[in-house]
Amino acid sequence: MRLSQMLFVTLRDDPADAEIPSHKLLLRAGYIRRIGSGVYAYLPLMWRVLQKVSQIVREEMNAAGGQECLLPQLQPADLWKESGRWDTYTKAEGIMFALKDRRDQEQALGPTHEEVITAIARDMIRSYRQVPQLLYQIQTKFRDEIRPRFGLMRGREFIMKDAYSFNVDEESLEKTYQDMHTAYSNILRRSGLAFRSVQADSGAIGGSASQEFMVLAEAGEDEVLYTEDGQYAANVEKAVSLPPDAETSAFTSYEKRETPGTETIEKLCKFLKCSPTQIVKNVLYQTNFDNGTTVLVLVSIRGDQEVNDVKLQNELTKLAPKYGAKTVIKLAVPDAEAQGKWANQPLPLGYIAPDVADDYIKSVKDVAPRFLRLVDKTAVDLKNFVTGANEAGYHVVAANWDEQFKLPELSVDIRKARPGDRAIHNPEQTLQSARGIEVGHIFQLGTTYSIAMGATYTNEQGEEKPLLMGCYGVGVSRLAQAAVEQSYDKDGIIWPVAIAPYHAIVTIPNINDTQQVEIAEKLYAQLNQAGIETLLDDRNERAGVKFKDADLIGIPYRIVTGRAIANGKVEVVERKSRNSQEIAIADVVSTLKQWIHQSVNSQQ
Ligand code: ATP
Ligand code: MG
Numbered sequence: 001m002r003l004s005q006m007l008f009v010t011l012r013d014d015p016a017d018a019e020i021p022s023h024k025l026l027l028r029a030g031y032i033r034r035i036g037s038g039v040y041a042y043l044p045l046m047w048r049v050l051q052k053v054s055q056i057v058r059e060e061m062n063a064a065g066g067q068e069c070l071l072p073q074l075q076p077a078d079l080w081k082e083s084g085r086w087d088t089y090t091k092a093e094g095i096m097f098a099l100k101d102r103r104d105q106e107q108a109l110g111p112t113h114e115e116v117i118t119a120i121a122r123d124m125i126r127s128y129r130q131v132p133q134l135l136y137q138i139q140t141k142f143r144d145e146i147r148p149r150f151g152l153m154r155g156r157e158f159i160m161k162d163a164y165s166f167n168v169d170e171e172s173l174e175k176t177y178q179d180m181h182t183a184y185s186n187i188l189r190r191s192g193l194a195f196r197s198v199q200a201d202s203g204a205i206g207g208s209a210s211q212e213f214m215v216l217a218e219a220g221e222d223e224v225l226y227t228e229d230g231q232y233a234a235n236v237e238k239a240v241s242l243p244p245d246a247e248t249s250a251f252t253s254y255e256k257r258e259t260p261g262t263e264t265i266e267k268l269c270k271f272l273k274c275s276p277t278q279i280v281k282n283v284l285y286q287t288n289f290d291n292g293t294t295v296l297v298l299v300s301i302r303g304d305q306e307v308n309d310v311k312l313q314n315e316l317t318k319l320a321p322k323y324g325a326k327t328v329i330k331l332a333v334p335d336a337e338a339q340g341k342w343a344n345q346p347l348p349l350g351y352i353a354p355d356v357a358d359d360y361i362k363s364v365k366d367v368a369p370r371f372l373r374l375v376d377k378t379a380v381d382l383k384n385f386v387t388g389a390n391e392a393g394y395h396v397v398a399a400n401w402d403e404q405f406k407l408p409e410l411s412v413d414i415r416k417a418r419p420g421d422r423a424i425h426n427p428e429q430t431l432q433s434a435r436g437i438e439v440g441h442i443f444q445l446g447t448t449y450s451i452a453m454g455a456t457y458t459n460e461q462g463e464e465k466p467l468l469m470g471c472y473g474v475g476v477s478r479l480a481q482a483a484v485e486q487s488y489d490k491d492g493i494i495w496p497v498a499i500a501p502y503h504a505i506v507t508i509p510n511i512n513d514t515q516q517v518e519i520a521e522k523l524y525a526q527l528n529q530a531g532i533e534t535l536l537d538d539r540n541e542r543a544g545v546k547f548k549d550a551d552l553i554g555i556p557y558r559i560v561t562g563r564a565i566a567n568g569k570v571e572v573v574e575r576k577s578r579n580s581q582e583i584a585i586a587d588v589v590s591t592l593k594q595w596i597h598q599s600v601n602s603q604q
Contacts, residue, residue, distance in 0.1 A: 003537045020219040022484035023151035029553045038148025038156030048501035049480050057161045060183040066136045071116045077106035079115040083452045092329040095143050109142035117164040122455040136163035152481040159476040167468045180442045180472045192496025199234040208444040214436025215482040224436045227429040237310040241421035246277035249384035251398035259395045263350025265303045279303030280379045280387040282352040286334040289325030295368040300354045302378035308416040342367045351388040354405045373408035439479040445469040493554030497599040504557040505535040509543035520561040530589045
């Protein structure tokens with residue numbers, strides 16, 4: 001491709017609405033254009049990158065036995081009602097674009113395809129002889145994200161490879177899952193990315209294994225906790241650890257103390273000269289279930305620990321049936337306005353005890369009349385602890401479970417693991433923290449969808465059984481941007497060779513010099529002919545502008561037909577290292593061929 005003929009516009013300055021380097025660079029270098037919130041046009045250079053990533057994904061999926069297909073993006077609401085996810089996706093998370101067609105039928109734009117694929121399996125798979133099956137597609141997904149941001153990282157329209165497997169038993173599912181783990185590792189390695197696979201939250205479906213593939217980068221939205229020995233890595237949402245030991249309480253006889261102005265743990269510790277590990281803090285949450293019921297939740301947890309909202313939400317989802325509900329729609333710490341809707345009188349916030357009276361809750365329709373009391377494991381074994389006295393400005397000291405307070409029936413792990421905590425598999429290892437960009441997620445779904453939608457098969461004994469399922473996603477467009485986030489410098493993008501839009505760019509410093517032009521044209525033709533994807537910068541611009549643009553767009557090798565041509569040579573610069581060398585014109589094609597081959601194969 002000749003730059004003089006390409007729709008190629010670079011920006012000198014950082015666009016105002018871009019926050020992270022990769023987003024700025026892709027905009028500046030003319031790879032993408034914003035069309036609307038979370039909606040981008042992939043311009044020709046970007047499209048080439050996306051196709052390269054897709055091709056690597058395709059090769060690895062095919063190698064693992066995947067069959068490529070293409071499922072509809074327009075999906076009837078009925079399928080989502082069958083699986084029970086219509087309300088969750090349109091109301092609770094509100095992440096699905098839903099619409100009505102001219103016949104007044106509800107439709108949605110696919111955020112994911114479990115429902116569609118399960119409907120297909122239900123129709124087509126009858127016998128154990130037809131499984132296992134692994135289908136995948138590479139396609140645009142739609143999600144009405146609350147906070148679209150960072151360009152392609154969190155779009156409302158983005159490209160995903162999603163795959164679904166159907167298996168007869170756990171063993172077969174486990175094998176497909178491991179195959180996908182290998183395929184994903186290969187995809188990321190071949191794309192030239194530094195990554196880590198980590199244990200991930202499986203949501204309330206629970207039990208099933210799930211792993212995320214994280215590209216390590218400061219701008220990542222996820223926090224990963226891992227140990228140096230390589231034995232443990234998990235998303236902070238899922239991570240478990242040993243909490244620090246609690247200090248022995250300094251208080252020995254139970255009493256109520258005046259503790260003015262101590263509504264935070266820090267102030268309380270200062271005032272009472274005690275450790276936060278001696279405190280039971282009681283945190284109030286409000287949850288809304290899908291059947292319209294509001295439940296007030298009181299979590300008792302050790303003072304030095306924080307509640308992990310994801311773990312809490314999973315516990316609440318498990319408890320949903322108790323309230324005649326299926327799932328949690330919302331979980332939040334109620335603000336004054338929310339409290340006003342159900343509280344009889346102002347709560348003693350900052351001084352709440354584990355036994356705060358249910359009388360605070362007005363009798364209102366759809367509000368459960370009692371607090372749902374949960375205790376985190378860290379608070380269960382505390383002796384002589386400090387906690388609120390249910391009265392502003394007062395705490396009690398030397399309290400004990402089953403003496404002054406009844407231990408809540410439900411003791412659960414809902415604490416947030418933190419860097420520095422000791423690891424469970426080996427307490428000598430401490431958890432370290434890293435930031436990551438989630439580019440892939442593999443998941444054992446089990447029978448959740450097949451049971452809900454009636455996707456069964458007949459086993460060897462002639463019995464009808466639900467199919468086991470797995471799902472496996474890669475954010476193709478997110479991965480491409482993550483590569484930039486991991487590889488750039490002050491001058492621009494540094495693409496890994498395997499996913500660069502072009503391998504090489506031939507730059508003509510002065511297009512009025514016929515010899516420069518002639519040699520460049522010849523090399524341009526020879527390189528492309530040899531399969532080296534090459535751009536020709538034949539624009540009528542100053543050499544400096546051309547060099548800057550070549551750096552900005554990040555093409556791995558730049559070939560300059562400058563002064564060296566007098567000696568039958570050209571200058572070849574590697575973008576990554578900035579190493580520059582003069583190479584005989586006749587050797588350019590073979591040299592580049594070898595470098596590109598080496599660079600792509602070193603990642604194989
Ligand atoms: P996240 O937690 O980042 O929202 P997710 O758990 O919703 O991701 P999945 O539903 O597992 O993601 O989708 C599979 C993959 O699709 C993700 O691993 C990610 O790479 C990509 N992806 C998800 N949402 C977006 C988005 N809004 N924009 C770009 N890529 C996305
Ligand atoms: Mg999401």
